[in-house]
Amino acid sequence: MKMTTKILIWMAAGLMFGSVINAFASDVVFIQDYLINGLFYVVGALFINLLKMLVVPLVTFSLICGVCGIGDLKKLGRIGVKAFFLFMLTTASAITLAIFISVIVAPGKNFEMADIEQTGYEVPPAPPLTQVIIDLVPSNPVAAFAEGNMLQIIFFTILFAVCILMIGERGKSIVDAVEKLNEVMMKVVNVVMAIAPYGVFALMAKTFSMQGIGLILPMIGYFGVVVLVLFLHASGTLMLLLKLLGQVSPLMFLKKMRTVQIFAFSTASSNATIPVTLRATEKRLGVDNSTASFVVPFGATINMDGTAIMQGVATVFIANVYAVELGLVGYLTVIGMAVLASVGTAGVPGVGLIMLAMVFSQVGLPVEGIALIMGVDRLLDMLRTAVNVTGDAAITTIVARGEDSLSMQIFNDPSAGAIEAVHLPTKEMQEN
Numbered sequence: 355m356k357m358t359t360k361i362l363i364w365m366a367a368g369l370m371f372g373s374v375i376n377a378f379a380s381d382v383v384f385i386q387d388y389l390i391n392g393l394f395y396v397v398g399a400l401f402i403n404l405l406k407m408l409v410v411p412l413v414t415f416s417l418i419c420g421v422c423g424i425g426d427l428k429k430l431g432r433i434g435v436k437a438f439f440l441f442m443l444t445t446a447s448a449i450t451l452a453i454f455i456s457v458i459v460a461p462g463k464n465f466e467m468a469d470i471e472q473t474g475y476e477v478p479p480a481p482p483l484t485q486v487i488i489d490l491v492p493s494n495p496v497a498a499f500a501e502g503n504m505l506q507i508i509f510f511t512i513l514f515a516v517c518i519l520m521i522g523e524r525g526k527s528i529v530d531a532v533e534k535l536n537e538v539m540m541k542v543v544n545v546v547m548a549i550a551p552y553g554v555f556a557l558m559a560k561t562f563s564m565q566g567i568g569l570i571l572p573m574i575g576y577f578g579v580v581v582l583v584l585f586l587h588a589s590g591t592l593m594l595l596l597k598l599l600g601q602v603s604p605l606m607f608l609k610k611m612r613t614v615q616i617f618a619f620s621t622a623s624s625n626a627t628i629p630v631t632l633r634a635t636e637k638r639l640g641v642d643n644s645t646a647s648f649v650v651p652f653g654a655t656i657n658m659d660g661t662a663i664m665q666g667v668a669t670v671f672i673a674n675v676y677a678v679e680l681g682l683v684g685y686l687t688v689i690g691m692a693v694l695a696s697v698g699t700a701g702v703p704g705v706g707l708i709m710l711a712m713v714f715s716q717v718g719l720p721v722e723g724i725a726l727i728m729g730v731d732r733l734l735d736m737l738r739t740a741v742n743v744t745g746d747a748a749i750t751t752i753v754a755r756g757e758d759s760l761s762m763q764i765f766n767d768p769s770a771g772a773i774e775a776v777h778l779p780t781k782e783m784q785e786n
Contacts, residue, residue: 356772357547358613364551365616368558375563394560401553402621404546408539408629410499413651414511415536416632420647421515422529430512430648433753437649440595440749441657442693447591448659449692452583452666453685459582461575461667462674504625504655512648536643543629547613554620561732573730576671580734583663588741592659592748600752602765609768610638611747618743622735624654631743637771639747640764641754649753653746658709660738662692664731665710672714672723684717691716 379385424430490505492498498506518525593604614634618627628651635646669688673680680688691713714721754760764770 357550358616360551361554361613361616364555365558365620368555369562371555372559372562372564375559380563390560390563394556394563397553397556398560401549401556402623402626404549404553405617405621405623405626405629406502408543408546409504409625410502410507412536412539412543412629412632413504413507413647414499415532415539416643416647417508417511417651418515418518418532419529419536420644421512422518422525422532423642423644425519427516427519429757430516433645433648433757434652436753436756437652437749438656440599440752441653441745444592444595444659444745444749445657445662446689446693448583448587449662449666449689451587451591452580452663453670453688455583455586456579456667456670457685459575459579460670460674461579462671502625504651508651508655539629540633540637543633547630547633550617554616557620561736573727576667576727577730577734579671580664580667581737583667584660584737584741587659587663588744592745596748596752600748600755600760602751602755602760602762606766606768607639607748607751610634610771611744614743614747615740618739619736622732622739624657624739624742624746627739627743628654631746634771635747635750638764639751640761640770641750642759642761645754645757645759646750649750650746653749654743657742657745657749658692659745660741661709663741664734664738665692665713668710668724668727669713669717669719672719672726673717675726676720676723678719680717687717688713 375385375390421430424433489503490509492503492506492510495506495510498510518528589608593608596602596604596607611634614627614630617630618624621627631654632646632650635641635650636643666688669680672678673684692709710724711721714723751760751765
């Protein structure tokens with residue numbers, strides 16, 4: 355059985371099992387204490403920690419290999435500029451599509467405030483743009499690596515790799531060592547993915563045992579529009595860009611991205627999914643390490659397509675609930691704010707809600723309206739993350755195609771880079 359099929363089966367099992375517990379056993383103390391907050395919580399947390407454990411060393415080694423592999427600093431700058439503008443383009447198109455569909459469907463038009471329990475929610479304040487720019491440069495690189503601050507790690511690692519290039523032949527031994535370390539980390543990714551189905555089951559079972567399908571019902575209009583726009587953006591906008599700019603098959607791309615999308619859905623974290631996305635773009639899609647190692651972590655940090663869609667739909671929904679007329683200027687303001695905020699708040703914890711609070715404040719909507727959508731936000735966050743990683747890989751593929759660093763032989767081979775069963779080396783294998 356293929357790994358993707360295994361993960362899908364265990365994910366569906368976790369969803370159904372969790373939903374059954376939520377419907378029939380939500381008050382059973384034994385199940386709550388020992389199953390949901392015991393077994394499921396521990397297995398799910400261990401799995402997330404395993405993924406997060408891979409991120410910093412894998413990004414560091416892979417990025418050093420990538421920069422040194424490019425060799426040309428002009429090409430590195432060209433890749434960075436291309437990736438940045440493509441990410442901004444997809445974010446702008448995502449929120450424009452979200453607002454367009456939301457205005458047509460009009461979720462929240464006949465919404466009864468009594469349908470949702472009113473709960474106060476305090477949104478953490480967004481840092482000023484000047485501070486965000488200053489924070490790009492780590493005052494202490496060790497602290498940046500320890501805290502997993504991706505933008506600071508990317509900045510320091512690129513600077514370090516550029517300086518390896520600058521010392522010439524003396525830096526070759528460092529590059530050789532890092533390439534071997536990168537190969538080891540890719541093997542660690544394979545080992546972690548071997549236990550992925552069980553981690554995904556635990557995460558899904560815990561989420562749905564606590565959230566439940568019934569939570570969606572009062573918010574079905576909002577929830578349905580967000581899901582519809584996420585689907586249209588991932589299967590329409592991104593695939594159109596892939597076909598026009600990347601000149602590759604969107605169907606083959608989606609087929610090879612299924613495992614990554616499932617990982618992203620179950621973890622609800624683009625950063626935690628970086629090791630899986632990197633492996634897929636290099637081994638499955640055929641993107642050269644020099645491009646993938648730079649664009650994938652960069653995209654995981656600033657690419658906010660899914661969050662932008664949520665913002666667009668949430669803005670129209672809350673405007674309808676509170677009977678506020680935004681008008682064309684209001685909608686254009688929302689689009690501009692979302693694109694700017696996706697860069698300005700990159701790497702800040704709780705980024706989605708901070709961005710939404712900024713947008714609400716700018717167009718005159720009550721920030722406390724965020725409390726209305728909090729109930730279903732966890733489930734939508736899972737879907738948003740799957741769309742985000744799809745965008746990361748699509749832009750990486752487009753940039754690689756433009757830089758002639760995409761192997762079409764690997765891309766067009768359906769079985770290329772497929773995850774194989776992990777076996778520990780036996781004594782006979784070691785002797786051979």
